[in-house]
Amino acid sequence: MEDDAVRTGSSPRSDGGETIAVTEETAEISADDVCVLIPTLDEAATIGDVIEGFYEQGYTNVVVVDGDSTDETRDIARDHGAEVLVQSGSGKGQAVREALEYVTVPYVLMVDGDGTYDPADADKMVEPLSRGYEHVIGNRFADMDDDAMRALNGFGNRMINRAFGFVHGANYQDILSGYRAFTVDSFRRLSLDSDGFTIETELAVECVKHGVETTVVPISYSARPDESETNLHPIRDGGTILLTLYTLAKTNNPLFYFGSLGLGGIASGTFIAAYVLWEWVQYHQSHEVMAVASAAAIMLGVQLLMFGVLSDMLVTLHREQRRRLERIARESNDR
Known part of the structure; x- marks a missing residue:
């Protein structure tokens, strides 16, 4: 050594x-x-x-x-x-x-x-x-x-x-x-x-x-x-x-985790909505069930995205609080 x-x-x-x-x-x-x-x-x-x-x-x-x-x-x-x-x-x-x-x-x-x-x-x-x-x-x-x-x-x-x-x-x-x-x-x-x-x-x-x-x-x-x-x-x-x-x-970077799920939900809902709109414009066929599913997917995606933002804020605050407590502990030990 x-x-x-x-x-x-x-x-x-x-x-x-x-x-x-x-x-x-x-x-x-x-x-x-x-x-x-x-x-x-x-x-x-x-x-x-x-x-x-x-x-x-x-x-x-x-x-x-x-x-x-x-x-x-x-x-x-x-x-x-x-x-x-x-x-x-x-x-x-x-x-x-x-x-x-x-x-x-x-x-x-x-x-x-x-x-x-x-x-x-x-x-x-x-x-x-x-x-x-x-x-x-x-x-x-x-x-x-x-x-x-x-x-x-x-x-x-x-x-x-x-x-x-x-x-x-x-x-x-x-x-x-x-x-x-x-x-x-x-x-x-x-x-x-x-x-x-x-x-x-x-x-x-x-x-x-x-x-x-x-x-x-x-x-x-x-x-x-x-x-x-x-x-x-x-x-x-x-x-x-x-x-x-x-x-x-999920617990270390919740914005990425829930944000990726949310964006996936929004993307899938948007895709279904585009298909429903295409069918209605081209063939005048309505797909009520698919339209409801599309709206639900988009709403769920938005909620997950918002949850990710809030969770990320909480994780950031927790880390700042932990660092503050650790600094106080170090200062106390140095005295």
Whole structure:
């Protein structure tokens, strides 16, 4: 880790369109204060090397939370000295939430057990936490092996990142990265419901929603070893992630969520109305039921649009009030 130092100044971060300064006061974080959390499911081919890699970097507090693997993942992890938990439910999201209940140190370094992430990047991931950041995302695209990601997967990842930036107003560069460092306190402030692999997406959205000080660091990303099989399906899982991004906008960006539904209602109602008018002008045929449906769709769309505007105002006021209370709390602690 770095030597003790004190840095002055600030580092800006993007949080829903606003810039928040983070004071760069660097105090060394001991590896003993960091729990390396590795969610696994049938990773017998790689988990041993992953654990040893973190040991070599000085991180000996390693917890493997296993989703009831059918191979020797748990035995191999125990043989390499890791603490092994078997999750009570299923899915990566549920595993992470359950494991955090057993963490007694202030910092967590979360990483996949498939051998694609480099333990040598651990210090780089943890260091921003010493400067006041609460959540760190490793950007795989900064140094990615040519064969680490299929062309379809790469396209899907970039599309999802652009969608996240458009919908939620923050540029985290790689929201699907499985290499994360965060404070336990910040994690417990988040409202996480995802049970599956969409946990990374939900973490990114919740960081924006709750004003968690987040930064991105470049990391290396390698191809999955040939003997290790992926549990992801690009098209199906990509669609699920996009749907999750849209659904989570309900409470983080209600103007987009309800506004898009409202505009859809108005557009469909207008289309039906145009068809009814065309039929009446051309053939003197009336479609009373379709006309009523058109009016209802337009009225519903307008109401949803208005509801989105009001909800957005409430969310904005809530965020301003939260920042005010946090500032008061910081000022009280400084006295």
